[in-house]
Amino acid sequence: MSENKPTVGVIGGGAWGTALAQMLASDGRDVLLWAFEPAVVKAINTQHSNSAYLSGTTLDPAIRATGDLGALADCALLLVVTPAQHMRRVLKQLPHGTTDLVLCCKGIEEATGDLMVDAARAAAPGRPLAVLSGPTFAHEVAAGQPTAVTLACEDHVQWDRIAPQIARPAFRPYFTTDITGAEIGGAVKNVLAIACGVVEGLGLGQNARAALIARGFAEMTRFGLACGAQAETLSGLSGLGDLVLTCSSVSSRNFSLGKALGEGRKAADVLADRTTVAEGAFTAPVLQRVARTRGVAMPIVDTVCALLAGEVAAAEAVAALLARPLTAE
Ligand SMILES: NC(=O)C1=CN([C@@H]2O[C@H](COP(=O)(O)OP(=O)(O)OC[C@H]3O[C@@H](n4cnc5c(N)ncnc54)[C@H](O)[C@@H]3O)[C@@H](O)[C@H]2O)C=CC1
């Protein structure tokens, strides 16, 4: 056990929670990771691996796993890394406390339309909340490759508490107080990554993908500003940065879902074959709902919703987008 550095807790043993645990343990500190599946807990504690969600990485022995959320009570900081749709229920089971929660999941809650920060505030009242988001493929972070993120905090006091525990030579957080902006970038880019995957699956080329990224960013910005986000955050790491990453690589589960749709598969079939989460599939319908309520036009998001619901074939969906009336940029 490390003598000087307080133990950090990670809630969620998927690819991202496991990669964050590995990154956190890289400075010799103890990390306690809560995982949903007992088999994942066992594999981490006995084999130092999580082949179910992050294969190919030998985990630092300073990472211990538990299936008991109560065991995290003494951790100095808690990173919340469940899928967005499970977060509220998991946090409700966390013992009461005043330790900071750093929300690392990317999505909007389907049932309520809440951002993660609003769901977390209701589920774990009294805990200070921060958001960590940015262009961060889990396998690269686990391998110690250089990564920069937005760490959105309530204020400088919270940043001074959290940033030193999270920053590492190859993991660099940037400060903002725009928690809403950090959340919206991460949630919306997942839906747009599905659209870019469709373009890839249909073989429509690089011009089309660049157009989708730019027009998608315009949708993200319109929606974000309507929700009170700051433009600087949306054009930063957690917005444009993550949008570019996930719209450019089949390493993205959202992009690869879209690619399969472009190749003619049905969303339900693709998702049924997976144990990993493609958050955009859950966020798309609720994002569409909230955008309509706020009067924000999001034609690419509307198209992704229609595709996910099986209402339209990929080629027709693209044709309909291209046939929209000409307008100012
Ligand atoms: N994988 C990545 O590169 C990154 C993921 N994220 C975000 O992190 C969040 C978690 O994603 P991943 O770690 O990639 O997950 P994953 O796709 O690797 O694994 C699925 C996770 O869902 C959990 N799960 C399944 N059923 C559950 C239930 N009923 N209750 C609680 N947990 C349950 C599993 O235990 C597992 O941790 C998502 O919001 C994702 O957008 C953010 C940045 C990078």
Ligand SMILES: O=C(CO)COP(=O)(O)O
């Ligand atoms: O959020 C991510 C990278 O920043 C991971 O993207 P996917 O969930 O699409 O794999």
